Amino acid sequence: xxxxxxxxxxxxxxxxxxxxxxxxxxxxxxxxxxxxxxxxxxxxxxxxxxxxxxxxxxxxxxxxxxxxxxxxxxxxxxxxxxxxxxxxxxxxxxxxxxxxxxxxxxxxxxxxxxxxxxxxxxxxxxxx
Numbered sequence: 001x002x003x004x005x006x007x008x009x010x011x012x013x014x015x016x017x018x019x020x021x022x023x024x025x026x027x028x029x030x031x032x033x034x035x036x037x038x039x040x041x042x043x044x045x046x047x048x049x050x051x052x053x054x055x056x057x058x059x060x061x062x063x064x065x066x067x068x069x070x071x072x073x074x075x076x077x078x079x080x081x082x083x084x085x086x087x088x089x090x091x092x093x094x095x096x097x098x099x100x101x102x103x104x105x106x107x108x109x110x111x112x113x114x115x116x117x118x119x120x121x122x123x124x125x126x127x128x
Contacts, residue, residue, distance in 0.1 A: 004030065005028065005029035005030070005123045006029065006030050006047055007030065007032065007049075007050065007053065007119065007123075008043050008049045008051070008052045009031065009032065009034070009086075010034050010035070010037070010052070010053070010054045010055060011086070012035055012036075012055065012057075012058045013035075013055075014035055016055075017033035020033065020053075020086075024116060029050075029123065040052075040070070040074070044078060049081050050081070051081070051082045051084060051119065051122055052082070052083045053083075053084045053085075053119075054067055054071055054074075054084070055085075055086060056085060056087040056094060057088065057089060058070070064091070064094055067085075068094060068097060071085070071101055072101060075101040082123075083102045084104040084105070084119075085105045085106065086106050086108060086115075087108065089107070103122055104118060104122060106118065
């Protein structure tokens with residue numbers, strides 16, 4: 001890839017963000033981990049974003065509502081941004097609700113090599 005991409009990743013677990021940062025450390029893109037919705041909004045206002053990775057269960061491990069609502073909001077406001085869900089929850093009803101708003105849905109039990117391969121494919125426009 002000759003272009004430098006921007007990846008924004010929202011997860012309320014700083015530990016998971018640190019782990020993902022190690023996996024996605026790559027010269028082909030800039031990886032920006034954030035842990036609050038406020039940081040997401042500020043980042044989108046200031047930077048072009050190629051891929052937004054979002055957890056669903058933000059702030060409450062039993063409620064995917066905030067993550068789903070944020071994805072719907074981001075998709076509406078920034079329709080050209082690719083959105084990937086990376087969540088501990090693999091609920092089919094959530095996948096169906098988000099099907100037209102996201103490019104990929106994965107659970108957090110991915111192997112590190114799988115995650116990096118998926119991100120490369122999404123940024124390059126390949127099919128997965």
